[in-house]
Amino acid sequence: xxxxxxxxxxxxxxxxxxxxxxxxxxxxxxxxxxxxxxxxxxxxxxxxxxxxxxxxxxxxxxxxxxxxxxxxxxxxxxxxxxxxxxxxxxxxxxxxxxxxxxxxxxxxxxxxxxxxxxxxxxxxxxxxxxxxxxxxxxxxxxxxxxxxxxxxxxxxxxxxxxxxxxxxxxxxxxxxxxxxxxxxxxxxxxx
Numbered sequence: 001x002x003x004x005x006x007x008x009x010x011x012x013x014x015x016x017x018x019x020x021x022x023x024x025x026x027x028x029x030x031x032x033x034x035x036x037x038x039x040x041x042x043x044x045x046x047x048x049x050x051x052x053x054x055x056x057x058x059x060x061x062x063x064x065x066x067x068x069x070x071x072x073x074x075x076x077x078x079x080x081x082x083x084x085x086x087x088x089x090x091x092x093x094x095x096x097x098x099x100x101x102x103x104x105x106x107x108x109x110x111x112x113x114x115x116x117x118x119x120x121x122x123x124x125x126x127x128x129x130x131x132x133x134x135x136x137x138x139x140x141x142x143x144x145x146x147x148x149x150x151x152x153x154x155x156x157x158x159x160x161x162x163x164x165x166x167x168x169x170x171x172x173x174x175x176x177x178x179x180x181x182x183x184x185x186x187x188x189x190x191x
Contacts, residue, residue, distance in 0.1 A: 065094050074091060075152075095146070097145050101142050103146070105119065105148065107153075115155070115159055116162070119163075122176050124176075146187075147188070150190045152189040166183050
């Protein structure tokens, strides 16, 4: 025998009203978000190369804009092909260094033996086969700008300690040189 019966009644028109109201709010929110992105694009806040619609990407872009206002060293992690270089360039373009050089160095594309001379440069006569005039390094070219060290995880350990000095002391020495050179460079590393 049935002892109790529980009924929950909901007027169908009320349920439809709540569904419509929720959908209307979602559309308004989406339009506000799209309008904000358009205004930000017109003001140069977003690069034309980065196309996005999701709220999560909006949050990433906001974080980039916040970090861009500092000179903090940044590490960007992500799978190959996700656009780490685009985000690094966006960070540079949103910073006070935007009119200065943006230098890219793919640490895995240059043989270990040449990486140090590419990064720091060398003085005349520093080694056999080098230019008789010496050579400016990428750090010197990036002065007052930003340097992206892509595939930083492949950088040889011997070079990491020299790069650490640049990060901490903001100076380096060319190969074969003795005078320290000031480095006003913002670093972004990617892996």
